[in-house]
């Protein structure tokens with residue numbers, strides 16, 4: 001529930017499960033942006049003069065401190081975002097352990113590299129870009145800031161974070177812990193909505209790391225052209241799941257239900273479209289509905305709850321309208337449907353869908369699983385690719401068959417008999433309208449740097 005405005009002095013964060021105010025932070029006046037950026041630029045000079053090993057020495061203890069604070073910050077996260085408490089605490093715990101584990105991976109990724117030919121020795125240096133603006137969404141309100149803050153800082157940039165206006169408190173709590181260790185001005189947090197986001201993007205910064213909707217990403221890319229600012233845009237998705245004949249149906253159903261409904265479907269790589277071979281579709285649908293019935297919706301602070309509410313009433317209205325439109329266009333409701341109480345949308349399973357329906361094209365970002373039957377691999381591939389998005393995807397079936405189909409899907413990350421996340425060191429990368437630039441893994445860490453070459457003739 002978001003009843004704040006950018007002009008109000010306090011940005012109040014509301015619990016989406018109960019409607020109660022959790023707490024507030026002061027809104028950052030947009031006019032303060034030049035001074036905030038100037039502070040970051042001044043701090044960056046000294047921060048970048050340190051070697052990466054010296055920065056790492058300052059930053060290493062932060063992982064353990066975050067782990068100590070995981071329960072406290074996780075509870076704030078659940079109260080202002082709605083996900084079950086175990087997931088809120090788990091999200092902060094994951095950020096804490098990744099902080100500890102990724103430091104050496106980042107140091108190795110941005111270490112100088114040597115190239116030789118008969119005439120020259122060249123060294124590639126991965127230098128900081130300068131001041132990095134991180135603008136993040138509410139669905140993983142600690143993890144999304146974390147993915148920009150850690151590589152951004154360690155590679156020698158200073159960072160200005162603008163967390164989502166829906167979840168300012170847990171992002172602030174996460175940064176307060178980090179700031180126990182950092183020199184002043186190296187990491188700053190500003191608060192507000194798109195007014196503050198736009199002011200930050202137009203300020204004198206060097207890199208914009210944005211995670212959020214495709215429409216905001218397009219706007220930011222346009223603004224970034226003024227000054228040729230670097231961008232990393234991680235955007236929305238409409239992830240397909242293909243289930244072929246020969247798939248382990250228990251495993252496929254368990255994954256599909258978890259990944260369609262986790263975080264109430266408010267996940268960029270949620271399973272939003274399911275294409276099932278018509279020969280196994282009836283069995284798959286029956287098992288899918290049965291498994292969905294095991295989930296428990298409610299206030300994330302309550303014991304036993306596995307799925308929370310929508311973040312806002314606007315998000316609820318958007319999801320409910322998509323479902324109603326699909327039903328009036330001929331979709332069959334296998335489970336759920338209709339209106340829920342408060343900010344809750346009933347867990348919904350639809351079948352009989354076609355690509356003429358908006359729900360198969362627009363991002364839903366809610367607890368809705370859409371099942372369409374297919375009669376061939378070619379049809380599955382064509383439908384999976386019939387989208388402007390290309391974030392994640394997965395294919396379930398006999399391993400080689402599924403891997404062959406997976407290779408034709410135009411997503412950045414495709415899983416075979418698993419979710420889309422790759423082995424450790426893989427980038428988090430969207431294709432088509434889901435991304436522009438990417439982060440994570442050695443290749444991703446270098447996106448926070450300017451590569452420079454220095455060449456010396458031989459001889």
Ligand code: NAD
Pocket residue numbers: 135136137138139140144162163164165192193194196197198201211212213214216217219220234235236237267268269363365391428430434
């Ligand atoms: P959003 O685009 O509305 O807002 C994201 C952030 O950008 C917020 O902090 C907001 O205040 C700010 N903002 C909005 N418009 C802006 C503009 N024009 N200029 C500068 N800042 C602006 O997105 P949301 O509703 O917070 O998050 C949901 C979206 O995020 C979904 O589309 C989801 O798929 C996407 N997402 C993507 C990934 C990924 O890794 N690809 C991960 C998480 C979420």
